[in-house]
Amino acid sequence: MSSLLCGAMLGAGWHGLSTLLAPALRLNLRRRLARGRESLASLPQRRGLASRSRPPGLLVWLHAASVGETVALLPVVEQLLDASPALHVLVTTGTVTGNAILHDRLPAMAGQERVIAQFAPLDVPRWGARFLDHWRPDVGALVESELWPNLIAACHARHMPLALLNGRMSDRSLASWRRAACLLARMLSTFAWVMARSAEDAARLQHGGATRIDLIADLKDAAPPLPHDPAALAELRSLLAGRPVWVAASTHEGEDATIIAASTLVRQVVPDALTILIPRHPERGADIAARASAPRRALGQTPAAQDGLWICDTLGEMGLLLALGAPVLMGNSLPGCAGGGHNPLEPARAACPVASGPRIGNFRQAYARMEDGVRFVETPPDIAQWLIPLLQSPEACHRAGARARRHALPDSTLARNIAQALLALGPR
The missing domain is CATH 3.40.50.2000 (Glycogen Phosphorylase B;)
Structure with a gap:
């Protein structure tokens, strides 16, 4: 069986399984709400239901899992906002703490009124499609190891350029994908631009199927000191x-x-x-x-x-x-x-x-x-x-x-280079 056919079959299997699991995932969201791991605002957004309308013009979507990834993204968000006064940035997170830290940091950012904070949809086909059809991002970027088969496939089907920032792949993660290696290769090959966190991560991502790695750097190297009052x-x-x-x-x-x-x-x-x-x-x-x-x-x-x-x-x-x-x-x-x-x-x-x-x-x-x-x-x-x-x-x-x-002084040019690379993927 060819790798392409294998990846397509596994992708279809994940599509069907996640669709069947949607009712259980809704129940789990309620359980997470009771434990403080979701909020009332996050529940509809986790099903792709937006809390506001899409703004006009160019929209860049960035997705970070939690606090560390969100903080690391902020210099890139600032550079994107600085690049064009008409551009908006949609930032999604996967945790209540990540969303909270984003809301905490935005007031100090120039152009913060053009940043939209939302929770990311879970990887259920209908929920991801609802999210993408509402927001219609011109460019998207996932951070580190946020590899969700249905969401990535939906972006590809909509011809939406997608980047992987600070791509991370440990030996253990690569081993865990062994039985679904062709699905991993299918996902990684769809990224239009890949930034690997380190040379070791780049090698593992290439082994997993990434075909274009244009930058090796750690996004956290661009972060300024954490703010305080x-x-x-x-x-x-x-x-x-x-x-x-x-x-x-x-x-x-x-x-x-x-x-x-x-x-x-x-x-x-x-x-x-x-x-x-x-x-x-x-x-x-x-x-x-x-x-x-x-x-x-x-x-x-x-x-x-x-x-x-x-x-x-x-x-x-x-x-x-x-x-x-x-x-x-x-x-x-x-x-x-x-x-x-x-x-x-x-x-x-x-x-x-x-x-x-x-x-x-x-x-x-x-x-x-x-x-x-x-x-x-x-x-x-x-x-x-x-x-x-x-x-x-x-x-x-x-x-x-x-x-x-x-030993820890931030790299002043990295965030600007990443922002420019993302904008180059979008419409001219």
């Missing part, structure tokens, strides 16, 4: 009253016990030290706080002098908390969690000393760029050994933060 930072510093502080950022389930144990060890040497724990998924805040008897920022609670842990389970405040310049341990990297890491360039750009666990497969290139600007830790004693000298000496903390920042 100076007045809010002054208020936060006043609240902390000069206490030595460190941050466990974007933590995942399975890491909390290690972080809490490290906090205890640190306080044996630095008694007034405070650990700020920021769960990647804010809904975990209540559970962590209950197990650790810690105050929660989401409830307006602040740490008393005797509290060694503060759960900051709010949205849109990472930039504020990183602006403290305190040592930062990046989550989703310690033994016990799913692993993969998070972007170390974000704390580094805020001049924070940076540490991480060893499980960084999703951000290996960013960590390689950091060189000696990052410290790797695994156990509570490892973390405490890294932290104590930094918390005892503001000068040592400042030097380590400055060293991390030197």
Whole structure:
């Protein structure tokens, strides 16, 4: 059987299966709503029902899965808006947190009234068709590994140029596509322009079937420091009253016990030290706080002098908390969690000393760029050994933060080059 025929058959099979599963997916959306993973606004949009009309003129559609991808896209959005005063940008996300961070960042962006934020439709043929028929994008771009067979096929059927930005394909992902390799090849071959995150990702994408890779770069290299409100930072510093502080950022389930144990060890040497724990998924805040008897920022609670842990389970405040310049341990990297890491360039750009666990497969290139600007830790004693000298000496903390920042300065031209490449795919 030819690869083309195989891909077409698997695509048809996925088309039929996802159609049959549509009622179950609607029920699952309601369940996710009850757990806080969807919102009332997201439910119709996940079925392709738009919340507003399409604006006239050129429309570029960008889709990001969640928070990290959305933040990385913002410099490209700014460059697109700057390219033409008549252009609109539709940005879709796949999570409530991604949508929230987009709404939080847009007011500071010039031309933000020409940005439309929506939730992406699930990969049900009728829902995707409804989405595309309403918005009629002139150009589209998916970020990283958002490969949805029905949606990609629908874009191709409408002759809509589609790009893949920051294309990511791990060895594990490529292996998982083995039984549907011809479907993967069919999808990847339809992209009009591909930007691979790294040379390794480019090789895997080419092996999977991508036929045109025009740029190898990491979209996150273009991101500026995360924004914060100076007045809010002054208020936060006043609240902390000069206490030595460190941050466990974007933590995942399975890491909390290690972080809490490290906090205890640190306080044996630095008694007034405070650990700020920021769960990647804010809904975990209540559970962590209950197990650790810690105050929660989401409830307006602040740490008393005797509290060694503060759960900051709010949205849109990472930039504020990183602006403290305190040592930062990046989550989703310690033994016990799913692993993969998070972007170390974000704390580094805020001049924070940076540490991480060893499980960084999703951000290996960013960590390689950091060189000696990052410290790797695994156990509570490892973390405490890294932290104590930094918390005892503001000068040592400042030097380590400055060293991390030197490795993380943003690429000022990357976002402009990506925007120009996307616009070149559209109508002349």
